[in-house]
Structures are given as structure tokens and as C-alpha cells.
Amino acid sequence: MEAKVIETDVLVVGGGGAGFRAAIAARENNIRVLLLSKGPLARCGATPMAGADYTLDGSSLHRLGFRGDPKDNREKFFNDIVTQGYFLNNQKLVDQYVRNAPDRLRELLEWGLKVDCSEERAIDTSGINLMNVLLRRMRKAGAQVLEDTMLLDLLVQDGQVVGALGLDINTGEFIHFNCKAVIMATGGWHKAFWPNTGMRDLSGEGIAMAHRAGAEIGNMEFITFCCNVLLSPPVWRGSIAIYIMDLICGGELTNREGEVFLRKYDPYTVETGTKTEWNKSFVSFASRKEVIEGRGSPLGGVYYGTGKVSWEDFERSAMMMFPNWKYKLMDLSELCKMLRSRGKVEVGPAVEYFDGGIVVNEQFETSVRGLYAAGECILGPFGSNRICSAITEILVQGTDAGRNAAEYAAKAKTPFPDAAAFAPLREVADFPLLGKDGVRPAPLRRHIQEMAHEYLGPIRNQQGLSSFITVLDDAAATKLSSLTVSSPVRSYNKEWIDALELRNTVHLLRAAAKSALCRTESRGVHFREDHPYTDNDHWVRESVVRLVDGNLCVTSRPITVTTMTPPKGLLPFLDMMKMMMESRSDVGGAH
Amino acid sequence: MDSETITVTVFRFEPTSDEEPHYQSYKVPFETGMSALNALDYIYQNLDGTVAYHDHAGCGLGICARCTVLINGRRGFLCQEIITGDILLEPVSKKTVIRDLVTRIGPRDTP
Numbered sequence: 001m002e003a004k005v006i007e008t009d010v011l012v013v014g015g016g017g018a019g020f021r022a023a024i025a026a027r028e029n030n031i032r033v034l035l036l037s038k039g040p041l042a043r044c045g046a047t048p049m050a051g052a053d054y055t056l057d058g059s060s061l062h063r064l065g066f067r068g069d070p071k072d073n074r075e076k077f078f079n080d081i082v083t084q085g086y087f088l089n090n091q092k093l094v095d096q097y098v099r100n101a102p103d104r105l106r107e108l109l110e111w112g113l114k115v116d117c118s119e120e121r122a123i124d125t126s127g128i129n130l131m132n133v134l135l136r137r138m139r140k141a142g143a144q145v146l147e148d149t150m151l152l153d154l155l156v157q158d159g160q161v162v163g164a165l166g167l168d169i170n171t172g173e174f175i176h177f178n179c180k181a182v183i184m185a186t187g188g189w190h191k192a193f194w195p196n197t198g199m200r201d202l203s204g205e206g207i208a209m210a211h212r213a214g215a216e217i218g219n220m221e222f223i224t225f226c227c228n229v230l231l232s233p234p235v236w237r238g239s240i241a242i243y244i245m246d247l248i249c250g251g252e253l254t255n256r257e258g259e260v261f262l263r264k265y266d267p268y269t270v271e272t273g274t275k276t277e278w279n280k281s282f283v284s285f286a287s288r289k290e291v292i293e294g295r296g297s298p299l300g301g302v303y304y305g306t307g308k309v310s311w312e313d314f315e316r317s318a319m320m321m322f323p324n325w326k327y328k329l330m331d332l333s334e335l336c337k338m339l340r341s342r343g344k345v346e347v348g349p350a351v352e353y354f355d356g357g358i359v360v361n362e363q364f365e366t367s368v369r370g371l372y373a374a375g376e377c378i379l380g381p382f383g384s385n386r387i388c389s390a391i392t393e394i395l396v397q398g399t400d401a402g403r404n405a406a407e408y409a410a411k412a413k414t415p416f417p418d419a420a421a422f423a424p425l426r427e428v429a430d431f432p433l434l435g436k437d438g439v440r441p442a443p444l445r446r447h448i449q450e451m452a453h454e455y456l457g458p459i460r461n462q463q464g465l466s467s468f469i470t471v472l473d474d475a476a477a478t479k480l481s482s483l484t485v486s487s488p489v490r491s492y493n494k495e496w497i498d499a500l501e502l503r504n505t506v507h508l509l510r511a512a513a514k515s516a517l518c519r520t521e522s523r524g525v526h527f528r529e530d531h532p533y534t535d536n537d538h539w540v541r542e543s544v545v546r547l548v549d550g551n552l553c554v555t556s557r558p559i560t561v562t563t564m565t566p567p568k569g570l571l572p573f574l575d576m577m578k579m580m581m582e583s584r585s586d587v588g589g590a591h
Numbered sequence: 592m593d594s595e596t597i598t599v600t601v602f603r604f605e606p607t608s609d610e611e612p613h614y615q616s617y618k619v620p621f622e623t624g625m626s627a628l629n630a631l632d633y634i635y636q637n638l639d640g641t642v643a644y645h646d647h648a649g650c651g652l653g654i655c656a657r658c659t660v661l662i663n664g665r666r667g668f669l670c671q672e673i674i675t676g677d678i679l680l681e682p683v684s685k686k687t688v689i690r691d692l693v694t695r696i697g698p699r700d701t702p
Binding site for chain 1: 605607608622623624625626629635636637639640641642643644646647648649650651652653654655656657668670671673689690691693695696
């Protein structure tokens with residue numbers, strides 16, 4: 001079938017906050033900018049569903065007229081991000097985050113962002129409000145957009161991006177994009193796991209296609225699981241409502257035996273690890289441990305209840321975030337009844353954020369000329385554990401990536417690819433439509449998602465990772481090439497989309513599982529039962545995955561240090577966690 | 592209760608090859624607290640890979656509204672509609688069907 005041909009200067013891939021902000025910045029240069037949104041405009045990706053907090057140093061926040069702690073400063077904020085990341089951070093990217101966070105918030109306020117409340121070093125807004133503000137601004141800036149359009153692969157000639165192959169999901173028509181620069185802003189790859197906390201579109205194609213095009217990816221083993229994610233009833237599986245409720249109302253986690261299992265841990269670690277955003281790594285670790293040791297709930301989680309908090313206090317706090325027991329459009333009145341009668345709900349860790357991704361420098365350039373990346377899809381500033389806001393991340397990085405890509409595109413001499421150059425990419429994409437009696441994508445996807453949740457969760461070991469890698473390698477070697485769909489009709493073919501996405505999620509899971517197996521230590525959100533120590537003598541290194549003749553080769557290299565020298569020595573994981581918590585500056589708040 | 596099955600009847604129409612729409616019924620194991628979307632996911636994953644519903648970018652929280660369909664004749668979100676028995680699922684507009692329950696969305700209001 002004939003493909004549509006679209007020419008632009010900068011192609012932005014991703015319809016969340018990083019992509020929108022990059023498109024706005026790229027338009028400052030008055031070149032042509034086209035943004036691809038895989039789903040509904042301003043309502044897909046992770047940003048619209050975010051809480052959403054925006055972190056910056058407290059004194060800058062104070063100067064903007066909010067609560068903010070005036071005794072906070074950029075050095076303290078920098079220190080805290082690096083210690084929260086167990087020193088695995090790229091410190092140049094931490095500096096970029098800290099330095100740009102105040103300006104990005106200032107302009108958002110000028111553009112009409114509403115602030116719900118503020119604390120020592122953060123403001124709270126909603127992801128929907130943020131996306132609406134960015135959408136208005138992007139339209140005003142004159143960027144073009146395409147909805148329900150998925151990018152499949154990049155076209156690279158002589159080490160330079162010259163175009164990309166896209167798919168109109170509704171019609172099944174291919175689109176040949178001719179462009180000078182591409183900005184990947186495709187976010188995480190939650191869809192590789194089940195259950196997950198993400199929207200249904202996040203399948204990591206940006207990271208996978210950048211890797212196929214020659215860019216490096218790294219720190220893929222660092223995958224943050226959100227704790228207290230609802231596992232039941234089915235309608236709410238994956239919702240973070242209880243996670244939020246626990247932070248603002250308090251409450252209590254118990255295991256199958258009714259034991260308040262957090263009491264087993266160091267009181268300081270529990271205090272910091274439940275009252276601040278350290279809870280994602282600490283509570284996920286502790287909950288998963290209960291499940292592995294046979295004290296979990298039937299659905300593989302633990303139980304949440306109101307504990308010692310009186311119902312009056314609990315409900316009063318809950319009403320701040322869940323007015324009339326509504327969260328977004330979820331009606332939580334049944335949950336309210338259950339908690340009021342001292343009932344308990346099943347919750348557990350589920351995948352939430354990806355600390356690793358495409359390797360970029362501080363200009364957000366990849367190693368492929370003309371290819372830029374920003375937001376959750378990059379190996380970003382957070383090292384092995386993120387506590388501070390990913391909303392700040394997408395805005396500071398999107399802006400710089402957009403500006404730099406536009407500057408490059410304005411000068412680049414990019415050859416115009418002919419249609420024949422797209423043929424090999426189209427052939428790969430069409431393949432699942434042509435076969436008969438092969439492997440069906442949906443059951444394979446679910447099988448792999450459930451294994452990913454089990455073996456790439458907060459607690460890992462050599463045996464589990466190795467068996468998962470065997471399954472993934474087999475999928476990559478045989479099953480992916482025999483995926484077939486039940487119907488060859490191109491328009492809105494769910495199985496075809498699944499097949500196209502599976503190629504990417506399997507690729508990223510292989511990279512992550514192999515990196516997790518190589519990292520013979522425990523650090524941040526990566527805990528190895530068989531290597532329960534943080535090894536600062538050998539492992540203050542970032543993992544890098546290279547694609548060599550179709551094989552994934554994991555290596556490592558020293559991290560990028562500017563001012564803070566990493567510690568030395570071998571420490572038990574929980575002692576290292578406590579040391580990192582205690583290294584925090586004297587600024588209060590949840591971050 | 593959870594060992595029961597329910598019947599989920601789905602409007603089917605593929606405009607490039609079907610002359611007329613038709614309805615297809617599926618038996619789905621019932622789980623307390625399941626959504627209409629959970630039922631369709633079960634059908635897609637276990638019974639019929641050709642069934643189309645808006646899924647490639649759904650939020651699952653009732654904020655994107657793209658999974659709006661007629662559920663037993665009444666507009667609702669697939670992701671938030673808790674079902675308790677047999678259901679009939681039809682597109683919001685039979686004139687703008689791309690495939691089955693997926694419809695073409697007109698120009699939307701600027702949020």
C-alpha cells in the first residue's frame with residue numbers, strides 16, 4: 001500500500017510533558033516542528049495521570065511566592081538528589097535539573113499553571129492541568145501534531161537521522177517522515193509488566209528504536225516500583241490511590257499473618273521510608289520480601305488498612321485528596337466503606353518509573369547525529385533511585401532537547417531519503433500481517449509481562465534472572481519472528497499493534513534482565529538476594545548496553561562526577577539505604 | 592459467585608470488508624469488581640484476537656474518555672464501568688465506526 005509522506009524539520013516523538021515542552025522550545029527557532037502523539041492529545045503518556053508534584057530548591061520556590069524553605073539552596077538540593085540516587089547519578093544532568101527547575105516553573109506559572117499547595121521544596125498541581133497548559137502553549141507556538149500515530153523505526157544513513165517510519169493506528173497506513181532531527185520523548189515501558197501503574201500506551205518504543213539505530217542505552221536494571229498499588233478489585237488494579245492515601249492519611253501494612261511487618265526494620269528507615277517519597281523503594285522492597293517469604297496475600301501483595309488512625313482523622317485527611325471519595329473519575333465509595341469497617345485491601349508493588357534509558361550528554365544528544373532524547377526515556381539524573389519529581393525532569397530536559405535539536409536542524413544538511421529506503425523497515429513491520437498459524441501476540445505478551453513483574457521486581461536473584469533471560473532470548477530468537485495476527489485488516493488491528501510493541505518490550509526486558517544479572521551488588525531499586533551488599537569499591541559504575549550484530553552486550557563505565565565524590569567500601573543494603581537517607585540536608589518535606 | 596460466567600455481546604463491524612454490522616457473544620468468567628474493559632481484555636487475550644476497542648493508549652482512570660461506548664444502551668467508560676451481569680457493548684456512533692467499538696472522533700474542543 002502507498003505510504004503518506006510528511007516532511008518536517010524536527011520530529012518530536014511522544015505526547016507527554018517532555019514531548020510537548022520540547023516542541024514548544026524547538027519552535028522558538030521558527031523551524032517546522034511535528035509532534036506525534038500515540039494516543040489522544042494531551043491525554044496519553046504518563047504525565048496526565050501524574051499527581052503531580054514539581055520539585056525545585058526551596059529558596060527559589062520561596063522567591064516565587066510559595067511556601068518553600070528559604071534556608072534550602074541549590075547545593076543542598078543537588079546533594080540530596082545524588083545521595084537519594086546512591087551516587088550513581090550523572091552529576092552533569094543533576095546540575096542541569098537543579099539549575100533549570102526554577103525557570104521552568106516560573107514560565108509555567110506565567111502560562112497559567114494552577115498550584116494546589118506547596119511545601120518545603122515542591123509544589124503540587126495536576127497532570128491534567130499541566131498538559132492543558134502545555135497544549136495551549138504548543139498550539140500558540142505553532143507546532144503541528146498528529147494523534148493516534150505510532151513511530152516504528154528510525155531511518156539512519158551514514159550515522160545521521162534522515163527520517164522515520166510511522167503508523168496511523170486507525171487506518172493502518174504507513175507514514176514516511178523526512179526530517180532533520182528527532183527528539184525521543186516516549187517515556188517509560190510500563191507495558192512490559194503486569195500489573196503496572198502506567199497508561200496502556202507506554203511500551204518503550206523510543207528507547208528500543210534509538211538502540212536499534214545505534215544509540216547507547218544504560219542503567220536499564222534500575223526500575224522503580226511504586227508501593228501500595230491496588231491489586232483488587234480488577235477495575236482498579238494498578239491504581240496508585242492507596243499509595244497517595246497512605247502518604248496523606250497514614251495507615252498500616254500487614255502481611256497474611258496480620259503482622260505489621262515494617263516493625264522488623266530500623267525505626268529511622270521506616271520513618272523516612274514511609275513518610276517521604278523514599279517509600280517507593282523501601283516499602284516496595286519490604287512488601288516484596290513478605291511475598292517471597294510466603295507471607296503475602298493471595299494476589300501477591302500485602303494488606304492495607306487504617307491501623308491506629310481514627311476514622312475521623314483518616315477521613316478528614318483523605319478528603320483533601322479524594323473529595324467525596326473520588327480520585328480522578330474513580331468512585332472510591334466502596335473502598336471507603338471497606339476501610340471504615342476496619343477492612344483491608346490488597347496492595348503491592350507495581351512498576352512505576354524507569355531510571356535508565358537512552359544515553360545522552362548534557363545537550364541531550366545521543367551518539368546518533370540528529371537524534372535527541374528527553375524525559376523518562378533517557379538515562380537521567382536520578383542514578384539508582386528517584387525521589388525528586390519526574391515532572392521537573394520532563395520540563396527541564398524537554399526544553400533543552402527542543403532548543404538544541406532545533407539549532408541542529410536549522411543548520412543540518414540532511415539528504416532527502418527516497419521511498420525505497422523505507423522498504424526494509426516496512427517489511428519488518430508488515431511481517432505479522434502476512435503469516436499464518438504462528439504465535440499469537442496477546443498470550444505471549446501477558447506471559448512475558450507476568451514474568452517481568454516476578455523476576456525484575458524490587459528483589460532479584462541469579463536463578464530467576466537467568467530463567468527469565470532464557471525465556472526472553474527464546475522469544476527474541478524464534479517467537480517474535482513467527483508472530484501472526486488473526487486478521488490481516490490493517491485498520492485498528494490490536495494484535496498487530498501488540499506484535500509491533502512486543503518487539504520493543506522484549507528488547508528492553510532483555511537489556512534490563514541482562515544488566516540486572518551483571519550487577520552483582522544491591523543499590524537503589526536494584527536488590528539482589530544473592531548479592532545483598534552495596535559495593536562502592538566496584539560498582540559506582542553505570543551499566544551500558546550495546547547492540548552488536550543483534551546481540552545485547554552489557555558493559556559498565558565510571559559515572560559522571562562533577563562535585564560529589566562517591567563513598568568507598570561494602571555495606572549491607574539496608575545500612576547503605578539508611579546512610580543515604582541520613583545524608584539528606586536539613587530541609588524538610590517529602591523529597 | 593466468581594465461578595459463574597457472563598455473556599458479553601459485542602457490536603462487530605469492519606467497514607472495508609463487512610456489508611452489515613453484526614453482534615457476537617462471548618462467555619467470560621465473572622469476577623466481582625470487574626470492569627467492562629476487563630471483560631474485553633479477557634475476550635481479546637483468550638477468545639478472539641480480532642475484536643477492536645480503544646486500548647492502544649487508554650488511561651484506565653476515566654480521564655481520557657476515549658473508551659466511551661454504549662453499555663446496555665447507555666454511554667459509559669469501558670474502564671470505569673463495573674459490571675455485575677450480561678452486557679451489550681456498542682459504539683457511541685454507528686456511523687463513524689473505524690472497527691467494532693472504535694469510532695472516529697470529530698474535532699475536539701481545546702482543553
